[in-house]
Amino acid sequence: MTHRERFIKTLKCEPVGGQVPTFELVFFLTMEAFGKIHPNQRRYDQWNQMSQTERKLHMDEMAELYIQTAKRYDHSAIFVHPNPGDYENTQWLLETIREKSGDEYYIMMHGDPTWAIPDGDSMMDFSVRMFEDPEGLNEESERRLEASLEFAQKLNAGGHLHDGFTLCSDYCFNTNPFFSPEQFDELIAPYLKRVIDGYREMGYYTIKHTDGNIMPIVKQIADCGPDALHSLDPQGGVSIPEVRKIIGDNIALVGNVNCGLLQSGTDEECREDVLRSLRQGMERGFGYVFSTSNCAYTGLPLRRYEMMIDLWREYGSYDQK
Secondary structure, three states, X not given: OOHHHHHHHHHOOOOOOOEOOEOOOOEOOHHHHHOOOOHHHOOOOOHHHOOHHHHHHHHHHHHHHHHHHHHHHOOOEEEEOOOOOOHHHHHHHHHHHHHHHOOOOEEEEEOOOOOOOOOOOOHHHHHHHHHHOHHHHHHHHHHHHHHHHHHHHHHHHOOOOOOEEEEOOOOEOOOOEOOOHHHHHHHHHHHHHHHXXXXXXXXXXXXXXXXXXXXXXXXXXXXXXXXXXXXXXXXXXXXXXXXXXXXXXXXXXXXXXXXXXXXHOOHHHHHHHHHHHHXXXXXXXXXXXXXXOOOEOOOOOHHHHHHHHHHHHHHXXXXXX
């Protein structure tokens, strides 16, 4: 099987045998690993002034960097950050990656119209609106939902070059969700379910990402029908066995390696946590994608990430006795 085939079977919670699939939502360590800036960290303020030749060189380099990362770390999937992010350049980047890699990798991109935890500048105003103007927030959600589905439909009509969307609105702090269960039902769940259903009708898979303590709302998230949940954050008290008890076996799980330990723990603490995540994720023999509990973010020691991957290569096979 190709990496893409193994990843899709895992999203379907079908046994794959052999190595557990792995990927990272973002691998920001490309400068240290390859001597190149990650595509999402680049600025193209003069993109429209570039010649077509120069734009193509940039596009080729971005595509190559995504593929180079996947090859070095045996990732089964590539999360694409289109840059620039308009339709034409998104389509161009997806086409370039497919031309260079064929169908070897599952390709995904962001596509979440639901509300996330607001930033510090707008948190107070947003919190007030949740109580005083939920109808207005839902009207905005409706527009955001329609825009996301229209963009996906346009990409779909252009050749269905990617396999799915990862829905990256964060709902939770480490201690608790920002949205109460009642607020989640009113402001988030209807639009999360509709965007997942809409993508599925177009033939796309969905992975729902949110960090933090999802436990008070994890059943509500699962009831919206994503193919997988990411990132199962142990820093938020999220454990794979407990999530499985609540949501059952029909949704794949992605992540759970403690980023905090990778950042600041000892080598032995990191090793124990990686092996714990593998053991718990692989217990049922299907439906698990190995990754960090967030991403390979800027400042994370590359040595620690590569140690994590080395342990996965040694212990992350379903075929081990």
